Amino acid sequence: MEINITINGSDHASDVEPRTLLVDHIRRTVGLTGTHVGCDTTSCGACTVLMDGNPVKACTVLAAQADGTEVTTVEGLKTADGLHPIQSAFTDDHGLQCGFCTPGMMLVGASLIAENADPSDDEVRWAISGNLCRCTGYINIVKAIQTAAARVAESSNGS
Amino acid sequence: MAAPTTPAEIGGIGHSVQRKEDARLIEGQGNFLDDIDLPGTLHMAILRSPLAHARINGIDSSAATAIDGVLAVVTGDLMDQHGLAWMPTLSGDTQAVLATDKVRYQGQEVAAVIATDPYIATDALEHIEVDYEELPPITTPQQSLEEGAALIRDEKEGQTDNLAYTWETGDQGATEEAFAQADRVVTLETHYPRSHPAPLETCGILADVNSVTGQATIYMTSQAPHAHRTLFAMVAGLPEQNIRIVSPDIGGGFGNKVPIYPGYVVATAASLLIGQPVKWVESRTENLISTGFARDYYMKGELAVTDEGRILGLRVDMLSDQGAFYSDAQPTQFRAGLFHVVTGSYDFPAAHINCKGAFTNKAPGGVAYRCSFRITEASYLIERLVQTAAYEVGIDPAEMRLKNFIQPEQFPYETATGFVYDSGDYPTALRTAMDEVGYEDLRREQAEARAEGQLIGIGIAHFTEAVGAGPSRTYDIAGLKMIDSAELRVHPTGKAILKLGVKTQGQGHETTFAQIVAEVLGIPANDIKVEHGDTDHTPYGLGTYASRSTPVGGAATAVVARKLAEKSKKIAAHLLEAADEDIELASGVFSVAGSPDRSVTIQDVALAAYTNLPEGMEYGLEDVTYYDPPNLTYPYGSYIVVVEVDPDTGVWEVQRMVALDDCGVRINPMIVEGQICGGLTEGFAMSAMQWITFDDDGNCIGANFMDYLVPTAWETPRFELLATEVPSPHHPIGAKGVGESATVGSPAAFVNAVIDALAHLGVRNIDMPVLPDRVWAAIDAAS
Numbered sequence: 001m002e003i004n005i006t007i008n009g010s011d012h013a014s015d016v017e018p019r020t021l022l023v024d025h026i027r028r029t030v031g032l033t034g035t036h037v038g039c040d041t042t043s044c045g046a047c048t049v050l051m052d053g054n055p056v057k058a059c060t061v062l063a064a065q066a067d068g069t070e071v072t073t074v075e076g077l078k079t080a081d082g083l084h085p086i087q088s089a090f091t092d093d094h095g096l097q098c099g100f101c102t103p104g105m106m107l108v109g110a111s112l113i114a115e116n117a118d119p120s121d122d123e124v125r126w127a128i129s130g131n132l133c134r135c136t137g138y139i140n141i142v143k144a145i146q147t148a149a150a151r152v153a154e155s156s157n158g159s
Numbered sequence: 160m161a162a163p164t165t166p167a168e169i170g171g172i173g174h175s176v177q178r179k180e181d182a183r184l185i186e187g188q189g190n191f192l193d194d195i196d197l198p199g200t201l202h203m204a205i206l207r208s209p210l211a212h213a214r215i216n217g218i219d220s221s222a223a224t225a226i227d228g229v230l231a232v233v234t235g236d237l238m239d240q241h242g243l244a245w246m247p248t249l250s251g252d253t254q255a256v257l258a259t260d261k262v263r264y265q266g267q268e269v270a271a272v273i274a275t276d277p278y279i280a281t282d283a284l285e286h287i288e289v290d291y292e293e294l295p296p297i298t299t300p301q302q303s304l305e306e307g308a309a310l311i312r313d314e315k316e317g318q319t320d321n322l323a324y325t326w327e328t329g330d331q332g333a334t335e336e337a338f339a340q341a342d343r344v345v346t347l348e349t350h351y352p353r354s355h356p357a358p359l360e361t362c363g364i365l366a367d368v369n370s371v372t373g374q375a376t377i378y379m380t381s382q383a384p385h386a387h388r389t390l391f392a393m394v395a396g397l398p399e400q401n402i403r404i405v406s407p408d409i410g411g412g413f414g415n416k417v418p419i420y421p422g423y424v425v426a427t428a429a430s431l432l433i434g435q436p437v438k439w440v441e442s443r444t445e446n447l448i449s450t451g452f453a454r455d456y457y458m459k460g461e462l463a464v465t466d467e468g469r470i471l472g473l474r475v476d477m478l479s480d481q482g483a484f485y486s487d488a489q490p491t492q493f494r495a496g497l498f499h500v501v502t503g504s505y506d507f508p509a510a511h512i513n514c515k516g517a518f519t520n521k522a523p524g525g526v527a528y529r530c531s532f533r534i535t536e537a538s539y540l541i542e543r544l545v546q547t548a549a550y551e552v553g554i555d556p557a558e559m560r561l562k563n564f565i566q567p568e569q570f571p572y573e574t575a576t577g578f579v580y581d582s583g584d585y586p587t588a589l590r591t592a593m594d595e596v597g598y599e600d601l602r603r604e605q606a607e608a609r610a611e612g613q614l615i616g617i618g619i620a621h622f623t624e625a626v627g628a629g630p631s632r633t634y635d636i637a638g639l640k641m642i643d644s645a646e647l648r649v650h651p652t653g654k655a656i657l658k659l660g661v662k663t664q665g666q667g668h669e670t671t672f673a674q675i676v677a678e679v680l681g682i683p684a685n686d687i688k689v690e691h692g693d694t695d696h697t698p699y700g701l702g703t704y705a706s707r708s709t710p711v712g713g714a715a716t717a718v719v720a721r722k723l724a725e726k727s728k729k730i731a732a733h734l735l736e737a738a739d740e741d742i743e744l745a746s747g748v749f750s751v752a753g754s755p756d757r758s759v760t761i762q763d764v765a766l767a768a769y770t771n772l773p774e775g776m777e778y779g780l781e782d783v784t785y786y787d788p789p790n791l792t793y794p795y796g797s798y799i800v801v802v803e804v805d806p807d808t809g810v811w812e813v814q815r816m817v818a819l820d821d822c823g824v825r826i827n828p829m830i831v832e833g834q835i836c837g838g839l840t841e842g843f844a845m846s847a848m849q850w851i852t853f854d855d856d857g858n859c860i861g862a863n864f865m866d867y868l869v870p871t872a873w874e875t876p877r878f879e880l881l882a883t884e885v886p887s888p889h890h891p892i893g894a895k896g897v898g899e900s901a902t903v904g905s906p907a908a909f910v911n912a913v914i915d916a917l918a919h920l921g922v923r924n925i926d927m928p929v930l931p932d933r934v935w936a937a938i939d940a941a942s
Contacts, residue, residue: 027193
């Protein structure tokens with residue numbers, strides 16, 4: 001079937017099997033491999049992308065369901081202005097080790113701070129509770145998301 | 160903590176340098192196994208046994224083969240024609256690659272489909288007909304060793320029962336003598352349940368065998384690419400120069416990516432036979448049900464103690480559930496890994512340890528999940544046992560430990576089972592952690608809470624880990640000595656490339672190993688590229704597990720950098736027209752002793768190494784070191800956990816977790832703390848929720864992330880970290896390794912805390928995972 005998804009600002013029209021998962025479409029057809037697969041059962045969140053701004057787990061969304069939507073993957077976080085604040089905060093606060101969960105964590109974090117300029121520790125932990133990390137113990141991920149929120153707030157206050 | 164000796168712009172030891180790995184990972188530009196695509200890549204899916212024990216009477220793959228897009232269905236018979244139906248394990252057993260006679264556990268590999276598309280390959284599995292004749296499954300090691308139990312390994316010559324191994328160590332006579340002198344014997348029986356490392360990236364391979372040249376390029380999620388290359392050569396008979404293993408970015412390993420799995424062998428054979436690249440990436444269920452489980456030790460520990468709480472001796476009986484094949488990844492000499500480090504942090508003269516393992520109809524594995532070869536089980540047992548003894552003797556668990564600790568002046572200390580601990584100050588560590596948590600106040604609060612019916616528990620674990628395997632006289636895996644290497648080349652402009660035999664899976668080697676070179680030569684860490692994981696481009700080594708990267712690979716790095724420093728001093732002397740012995744090197748500046756204004760930089764020296772040398776010196780500035788450690792290193796720590804238990808539901812919550820770690824010199828404190836927080840989380844996970852279990856039919860319960868619970872951010876406790884720093888006296892930079900310490904040490908602290916909350920009721924043990932229903936049942940039984 002014919003679908004057209006806007007991924008990171010570019011239109012991607014393709015003919016896919018109806019059963020094609022969004023994550024496979026993104027990784028294999030479009031060729032953006034920053035979105036990962038960790039569990040196949042919507043449990044781990046490594047495949048998280050933003051669909052019309054909302055985090056979804058792309059391993060249990062059909063590509064067909066994303067027809068006509070705007071999808072943001074980790075590759076779309078950086079803009080002409082440079083890294084998204086969530087990206088630099090993950091480095092600064094050592095929010096990643098192996099980096100496999102990181103794209104999903106950053107996208108959930110970006111989505112959270114777009115809605116909540118000053119999330120508490122619990123609010124961050126709740127927001128990322130659908131995303132598993134096996135390396136960090138989450139403590140620095142929480143910190144990085146809060147750092148990013150603070151930097152966004154600071155730059156919007158300053159402008 | 161010692162202050163860094165280099166300025167921040169050089170970023171030597173002690174600086175929390177930001178990680179070089181991050182730039183690609185935060186932009187989605189990592190290069191994980193499944194991200195690699197080669198022209199003409201075929202995809203493999205594996206048909207697995209739904210039954211735990213069954214005879215295979217026949218396999219009909221004709222319908223699957225007829226599907227459009229399917230190139231081949233590989234069965235055990237086909238593998239057998241090439242002598243590859245079975246393969247050796249890392250513990251000297253054999254393991255089926257694809258089943259030919261029987262299936263011996265649920266999830267065992269039976270056939271593989273090779274197709275043009277992964278969806279087609281998975282579809283085709285449904286069309287393979289296997290005629291199984293069910294056999295009764297054996298699901299516990301106790302059943303397995305009963306008289307008359309069905310023989311699981313009937314194919315194994317000389318095997319007449321289900322015993323996988325026996326192993327005994329320590330001094331039985333001396334131990335019996337100690338027990339005869341004891342005022343009392345304290346016993347603890349407990350099960351360290353089967354767990355799974357479950358790194359977020361599953362295992363996978365992309366095998367590309369060129370049928371014309373015979374060159375096999377094998378991309379593989381490997382913690383030990385060099386060892387895997389050699390084992391591939393030995394098992395498959397491929398000439399080793401034609402095998403190139405590339406271990407790309409690894410999405411966590413934790414021991415899961417140490418073994419060679421059947422899927423790797425089948426994919427490589429399929430690529431060889433078909434002449435196209437073949438990719439296989441496990442599903443999460445495949446990962447959990449068939450690859451590298453950990454633990455599963457039934458342990459009985461007995462301590463001989465005096466009425467004053469002095470430990471005289473230790474006796475341990477252990478029975479391990481090995482699954483269908485004995486495939487522990489461990490040193491050849493030790494049948495139960497380094498489990499005999501079970502004497503812990505305590506000074507007593509006698510111990511005797513008796514181990515046996517049994518085959519069952521469960522997945523094989525026995526990997527060291529974020530630990531050094533079964534040390535987690537050992538550490539757990541002794542720390543639980545010491546606490547039990549404290550209750551029985553009637554002294555505080557902290558006092559019990561302080562009374563029996565190996566004292567700082569006793570190092571190097573030889574334990575009753577022959578380990579020689581290198582250094583430590585255990586009393587300071589425990590007292591520091593006790594001060595931080597406010598131990599005395601907590602005990603008062605606990606007593607007051609009990610009076611009001613509330614259950615507060617304070618759990619301590621003081622662990623000593625033995626890591627960094629290891630000295631070649633003692634340590635090998637499958638005959639390969641556990642040395643490791645580093646090759647360092649400084650380019651003419653003073654930038655460098657460091658090539659390692661070890662392989663990061665998230666530990667940050669590209670950063671920390673550059674810092675070791677920066678410390679020695681003064682080349683900024685950011686000017687040093689670290690290459691690892693590609694066997695064609697790095698020197699030989701046994702890989703990254705058992706916290707051995709820093710103790711062995713890190714030592715090799717320091718040594719090779721020092722070799723280049725020596726040569727550099729000679730070049731500097733030539734440039735400065737001074738005597739070699741008058742040259743001093745600090746933070747990349749070579750100066751003449753007594754004339755600090757006469758100096759050249761490491762960058763000047765690097766250029767001179769290719770352009771302007773003293774008479775008779777060979778050009779270039781590079782070298783390689785193979786490091787054979789003189790001993791293991793012994794990081795340790797004191798962990799204290801405070802929990803509150805709900806007496807009505809058995810639910811327990813962590814109120815505080817204070818973790819003091821001493822891993823010797825910290826190369827990058829930020830990364831060390833990151834490792835500790837990750838390790839503590841996995842320790843909490845094992846104590847509270849992670850559990851691979853089976854029903855009586857051998858069905859694996861815990862086959863996905865809905866049944867196998869790993870902690871999310873919501874459940875994970877907050878940690879308070881502390882540090883002391885007693886360097887390793889034999890390691891070139893005094894470092895000990897830290898990646899696994901927290902996983903090894905913390906489960907006992909969490910469980911001890913829950914038991915401590917219930918100790919006044921007479922509760923002494925609840926097996927892990929300490930699930931609320933188990934806690935509730937223990938309270939109920941006690942009252």
